[in-house]
Amino acid sequence: MERSIVHMDLDTFFVSCVRLQNSDLEGIPLIVGGGDRGVVASCSYEARRFGVHSAMPIKMALRLCPEARIVKGDMELFSRYSHTVSQIIEEKAPVMEKASIDEFYLDITGMDRFHGSYKWTHELSSLVTRETGLPISFALSVNKTVSKIGTGEGKPKGNLEIPQAMVQPFLNPLSIRKIPMVGNATFTLLSRIGIRSIGTLAEMPAKVLQEMIGLNGLELWKKANGIDNTPVEPYRERKSLSTEDTFHQDTTDMLFLRAILSGMVEKLAYQLRSEGWLTSNVTVKIRYSNFDTETRQVTLAYTSADHTLTRAVLEAFEKLYQRRMSLRLVGVRFGRLVRGSYQINLFEDTQEMMSLYQAMDKIKNRFGANAVMRCSGAFVKPKMN
Structure with a gap:
């Protein structure tokens, strides 16, 4: 058979969502993206006529189309509309894959x-x-x-x-x-x-x-030659990504603990980008030597960028780890995942930062996830208590 x-x-999806919230933006050159040093996440067909396209630096886009209106992206809004469309299609279609x-x-x-x-x-x-x-x-x-x-x-x-x-x-x-x-x-x-x-x-x-x-x-x-037997994979939304590490010896060594957490974030963020996810919820988990377990959640703008997630995780850890008691376990969890077309948060990060992540991910894709890493995530041995 x-x-x-x-x-x-969905045609110019980000632009269409923004216009549904503000009808005054209809019919004008519109760019959805970050600030002056950011990049274009999406643009209207009116802007495309001037040569503007996705992933172009905002400054270059404005040189091509000075009359363009720039609107900051809202991943919460985009995710909500995407979820609604997914539900409509899933209710009708025998098999749906959300790409x-x-x-x-x-x-x-x-x-x-x-x-x-x-x-x-x-x-x-x-x-x-x-x-x-x-x-x-x-x-x-x-x-x-x-x-x-x-x-x-x-x-x-x-x-x-x-x-x-x-x-x-x-x-x-x-x-x-x-x-x-x-x-x-x-x-x-x-x-x-x-x-x-x-x-x-x-x-x-x-x-x-x-x-x-x-x-x-x-x-x-x-x-x-028009040959492609790839199946349509039924849609199943991933809820979260997480990892944790139980130490061989309980420790209070803050340098070691920060390095462990930074390394966890880097690996999870790479997984986010590889699978096309963005997260807006970070949870840090710690377990003391007496087995008491505590967690702390942080909500942030949707992203998959290491530097943003690392900052959020370390800040949460500093507020969570209040007892000066040894820890036997730390963990990190990224929740509220949404699909994104871009490997990093184009609404917050600069062209230079985007290029850095793309270069790092290219190396990791070729040589493995541990082929390159930040110094902050390089594990050190804990001090003996």
Whole structure:
């Protein structure tokens, strides 16, 4: 049976949410992001006409579009709208995968026996807009790759159906940049040998691509040929991430305890970014030598940045650890997780900080989570009591 896979994407999601709160922002160039030294988290189509795009430094965006209005992002608001949309889709769709805060995959294979699959999907997208006020685009095709590319081509508010017979004619004229796994380095490499369209890439021998790019070469060839058997994974929201450490010997060594906590935060924050999460709730746990256990929670703006989370954890620890009694255990928990499209909190952090985290994460992705770490998180031996 031919699969029916839908990709749904909320159009300029952050911008749309902000405009629902303030109708005066309709129709004007709008940028959602941080301050002067921050970066663009999202921008309206009016701003995009001037060349503004996501992850661009705010200063550069304002040079391109001086009339743009800048609005600070509100992850609490965005998370609430995302949750509402998730509930609407989940109630109707047989299988839903939430890929990020603003995009979803649906497997509706077999539903054409009872409803027209395209008609059903169109009605669902209309329901989302009617219930939330948020514009949404979708594409219906035979797999995730083609439907995701189709959604991008149909924006804004586009609704495309790409049956199996039309997959290659649809893909062939498009730039290889449209394939989700093609980054700047791969695009540059392929462009040098004249491969710029998906059609040209699809005609390349798979073996040659493997020799050029490595293991990803075969996957790239498959996607260029419209082949993708990746299943739609049922949506299950993670509630929290946590870790704790029980010491071999009870200690009051503050230098050691701070280093342990900093290291825990760094590893958990890397996991947040790797899995695409943001957190707004931090809990620190301590257990004294007499087994008394205490915790302290801190609420903060949604983030996955080490420096912000480390500061919150250490401040909570200082307030929590009041008895001058030895500790046998410390732990850290990140709660109230929401999906985010960005690896760090684009509303608070600078372009320089974003580049630093991206570089560190790239090293960790390649060589392991312990390949690089902050000095503050380097574990030291506790002093003997």
